[in-house]
Amino acid sequence: DAGVIQSPRHEVTEMGQEVTLRCKPISGHDYLFWYRQTMMRGLELLIYFNNNVPIDDSGMPEDRFSAKMPNASFSTLKIQPSEPRDSAVYFCASSFIGRTEAFFGQGTRLTVV
Amino acid sequence: GESVGLHLPTLSVQEGDNSIINCAYSNSASDYFIWYKQESGKGPQFIIDIRSNMDKRQGQRVTVLLNKTVKHLSLQIAATQPGDSAVYFCAESTNRDDKIIFGKGTRLHILP
Numbered sequence: 001d002a003g004v005i006q007s008p009r010h011e012v013t014e015m016g017q018e019v020t021l022r023c024k025p026i027s028g029h030d031y032l033f034w035y036r037q038t039m040m041r042g043l044e045l046l047i048y049f050n051n052n053v054p055i056d057d058s059g060m061p062e063d064r065f066s067a068k069m070p071n072a073s074f075s076t077l078k079i080q081p082s083e084p085r086d087s088a089v090y091f092c093a094s095s096f097i098g099r100t101e102a103f104f105g106q107g108t109r110l111t112v113v
Numbered sequence: 114g115e116s117v118g119l120h121l122p123t124l125s126v127q128e129g130d131n132s133i134i135n136c137a138y139s140n141s142a143s144d145y146f147i148w149y150k151q152e153s154g155k156g157p158q159f160i161i162d163i164r165s166n167m168d169k170r171q172g173q174r175v176t177v178l179l180n181k182t183v184k185h186l187s188l189q190i191a192a193t194q195p196g197d198s199a200v201y202f203c204a205e206s207t208n209r210d211d212k213i214i215f216g217k218g219t220r221l222h223i224l225p
Contacts, residue, residue, distance in 0.1 A: 004156075031211060043157070043202065043215040056212060091156050095213075100147045100206050102213055104156025 006092050006105035013112055018080040021108045023092030024073055030097040034067055034077050037089045037107070049075065050097070082112045121200060123220040132190040134219050136203030139184065143205035146179055147213065148188045151200045157215075160188070160201075190221075198223045 005024040013019050025032045033048040047057040052069045060067070064083070069075040079086055089109050093102040126132045138146065144165050149157040163170040163177045163186075170177050176189040186203050200218040 033213070035215075042217055045212060045214060048212055050211075056210065093156070093213075095211075097211060098208070099211075100145045100162040100204075100213065101159040102157075104158070106154075107156055 004092055004094055004103050004105035006090075006108050008108060009106060011108060011110045013082055013110070015083055015112055016081045017112075018078065019082045019086075019110060019112075021077040021090050021092075021110070023075045023077070023105060025075070025092070025094030026103055027073065028096075029094035029103075031095045031102070032069060032075050033091075033093040033095075033102060034075070035091040035093065035104075037091060038087075043091075046077070079110075082110075084112045087111050121218050121220045123222055125222045125224055126193050127224045128193060128195060130193055132188075132193045132197065132221055134188045134190075134201045134221065136186040136188075136216055136219075137184055138186055138203065138205055138216065140205055140207075140214075141181070141184070142207060144208045145206045146177070146186050147204040147206060148175075148177060148186075149202045149204060149215070151202065151218070153199075157202060162206075193221075193223055195223050195225075197221060 007022045034046040036044045046059045047067045049069045067077045089107045091107045093104040095102040145162050147162040148160040151157045161172045163179050168179050174191045178187045200220050202218045203216045204213050206213045
């Protein structure tokens with residue numbers, strides 16, 4: 001397996017634009033996590049899915065953020081409209097149920113200007 | 114993925130020496146405590162975990178110690194190598210929901 005695949009690796013967008021981040025988890029994994037990493041706040045869990053169903057979205061900062069998982073092999077994190085304070089590295093990770101080993105993608109570095 | 118930067122505590126260790134990275138946790142209800150390593154430009158990578166009913170677990174060149182009395186977790190790396198240079202995160206998880214919550218990181222710097 002190629003591991004967790006995220007796209008794009010880098011995204012630069014203007015304030016107010018819609019941004020969509022994509023993730024392909026490892027085949028067969030039950031959980032998919034979206035994290036955000038910044039210098040000030042560290043690694044924050046935004047939302048996670050179990051078998052494509054959102055379980056906990058309490059970490060999603062605002063209504064501007066939304067995430068979907070239409071099938072077991074694809075998830076998106078959307079920010080609309082984007083703001084400069086959304087600039088961060090966004091990671092997707094996946095794991096088997098009951099396991100503490102989550103496999104992370106390379107991340108998407110988002111810059112909102 | 115750039116790891117947390119300027120505000121991280123840093124531990125500098127001579128190559129070949131042992132490293133000890135510490136972490137204080139807050140959730141007594143956690144069932145697992147976990148260590149992850151993040152190298153520059155990459156996502157975090159699992160190192161080792163320990164159940165909450167244990168106080169020590171050993172892996173290859175790493176040992177994790179858990180002191181529930183003072184809510185303290187540590188990661189010991191034996192014979193530190195240049196490849197160990199990274200940011201290390203402690204994390205927690207519960208059996209109830211399996212979500213993994215990360216703590217603050219520590220940057221490990223290896224001196225030649």
